[in-house]
Amino acid sequence: MILSCVSIVGESDWTPSRGEIYAVYVALILIHGVSAVVTGRIMPKIQTACIYINIGLVIATVIALPVGKVARGGTLNSGKYVFGHVENLTGWPTGWGFMLSWLAPIWSIGSFDSCVHMSEEALHAAKAVPMGIMFSAGSALVFGFLVLSVMAATMNPDVSQTLGTSFGQPMAQLVATSRQAWAFSRDGAFPFSNFFRHISKRIQYQPIRMICGLIVVCLILGLLCLINNAATNALFSLFVASNYLSWGMPIFCRVFWGGNRFQPGEFYTGRFSKPIAWIAVVYLLFGVVLSMFPTAGPNPSPPDMNYTVVINAFVWIGCMVYYFLFARHWFTGPRMTVDESSSIVSESTPVTSVLGISRSPKEE
Numbered sequence: 001m002i003l004s005c006v007s008i009v010g011e012s013d014w015t016p017s018r019g020e021i022y023a024v025y026v027a028l029i030l031i032h033g034v035s036a037v038v039t040g041r042i043m044p045k046i047q048t049a050c051i052y053i054n055i056g057l058v059i060a061t062v063i064a065l066p067v068g069k070v071a072r073g074g075t076l077n078s079g080k081y082v083f084g085h086v087e088n089l090t091g092w093p094t095g096w097g098f099m100l101s102w103l104a105p106i107w108s109i110g111s112f113d114s115c116v117h118m119s120e121e122a123l124h125a126a127k128a129v130p131m132g133i134m135f136s137a138g139s140a141l142v143f144g145f146l147v148l149s150v151m152a153a154t155m156n157p158d159v160s161q162t163l164g165t166s167f168g169q170p171m172a173q174l175v176a177t178s179r180q181a182w183a184f185s186r187d188g189a190f191p192f193s194n195f196f197r198h199i200s201k202r203i204q205y206q207p208i209r210m211i212c213g214l215i216v217v218c219l220i221l222g223l224l225c226l227i228n229n230a231a232t233n234a235l236f237s238l239f240v241a242s243n244y245l246s247w248g249m250p251i252f253c254r255v256f257w258g259g260n261r262f263q264p265g266e267f268y269t270g271r272f273s274k275p276i277a278w279i280a281v282v283y284l285l286f287g288v289v290l291s292m293f294p295t296a297g298p299n300p301s302p303p304d305m306n307y308t309v310v311i312n313a314f315v316w317i318g319c320m321v322y323y324f325l326f327a328r329h330w331f332t333g334p335r336m337t338v339d340e341s342s343s344i345v346s347e348s349t350p351v352t353s354v355l356g357i358s359r360s361p362k363e364e
Contacts, residue, residue, distance in 0.1 A: 003020070003021065003024060029215055058146065061150065077155070091299075126266040181213075241288050
């Protein structure tokens with residue numbers, strides 16, 4: 001998105017090279033890494049500010065696009081075009097082309113996973129995290145539908161011209177990922193767990209080793225963007241397929257093998273629980289399969305091939321091999337870092353809770 005801004009305000013024929021894309025990617029990774037280390041205490045305020053900024057940008061976009069087009073003497077596309085026009089520019093049949101259009105909401109719906117990764121730093125997480133997931137997905141539904149409708153009403157009806165624009169979009173999300181990886185190392189499910197589970201007492205009680213390790217891993221994986229677009233897309237698609245599999249497996253196990261062993265938590269949907277779970281499993285399986293398809297059409301050439309299945313197979317098989325050879329001998333599941341009684345604090349007692357470590361002002 002940063003490079004696309006340069007393309008828009010700069011020379012029209014300029015497109016970023018793979019090296020320039022990687023350079024921006026590296027800069028973003030390092031900025032996110034530094035932010036994860038030094039802004040841990042104010043991260044909730046930063047996240048809250050980002051929420052309001054995003055809502056403001058959505059409202060501004062919804063107002064500015066139609067006003068700007070009409071002010072320039074243009075006309076808005078009809079409602080029939082916005083909600084009824086179908087244009088298939090792929091080699092797939094129109095029906096499956098419609099299915100592939102779900103790849104966009106699949107990415108946006110994945111945003112709620114940040115709530116899960118940060119759950120160990122949330123008060124009343126058993127209720128707050130499910131509510132955060134619902135509000136995240138719900139807001140994506142409402143605001144996404146609103147923005148896409150306005151974009152369809154103001155866009156050039158010649159879709160091929162829009163698709164002909166090439167922008168690079170390197171992405172990173174180190175804060176949430178560091179918490180997830182740290183939780184794995186705390187539970188002993190991560191290679192070199194004893195090293196990476198360390199919490200720095202000198203730097204705001206942050207998992208510095210894990211953050212630095214993730215920076216190195218991200219910089220290495222980002223080198224794929226220097227190869228070609230197929231390698232880059234396969235790396236980013238790893239997010240969809242692997243995350244959807246990891247979310248779907250515990251839900252499937254709960255409804256298939258859970259039986260009477262399942263104990264409802266504070267947030268429970270009652271008799272709708274199992275139907276919702278089965279719908280979730282079917283949808284997540286659909287998302288995994290969908291992310292494996294080449295979007296251009298059947299019989300793709302090597303540059304157009306979707307290599308997501310290759311990278312995901314490497315990750316999934318590697319994890320299974322690691323488990324059966326090593327982890328199954330000592331892995332016992334999630335570990336508690338504090339007991340339940342110590343995590344329950346009255347509202348009148350100020351407490352800073354980071355990664356499950358609760359500290360009073362005297363301890364600070």
